[in-house]
Amino acid sequence: MIHFCKHAACVRKFPRVSYAHMKSTRRRTRPSPAKQIRGRSPRKAPTNLSLRIDLVQRAKTLGLNLSQVVESALEEAIRKEEQARWLAENEKAIDHYNSVVEKYGLFGEEFRQL
16 A cells, blocks of 8 residues: 655655656756846855055945945956956957958858848
């Protein structure tokens, strides 16, 4: 006899039977970090920074949130550095592509209408 009780004590005594047709077709996986960030604010790490005193005082006078300002500046610096590295890594391929276009032209260029 198969026991389908959901009580904790019963589950230990009798293993639960599961059939393929009873299982959900959806995969139950954790969402990617990018999806987690969209839904809620990302976790933040407490960090010590050394900033010039005059800049901190001026920012406080203006009512600026230092964490937000530093975070947005850091995001921008990371974006620029990642872009520069990508361009450096792909420079040969870009140069080769440009030389092919220069030599043979763009594919379908003769059909282009402006």
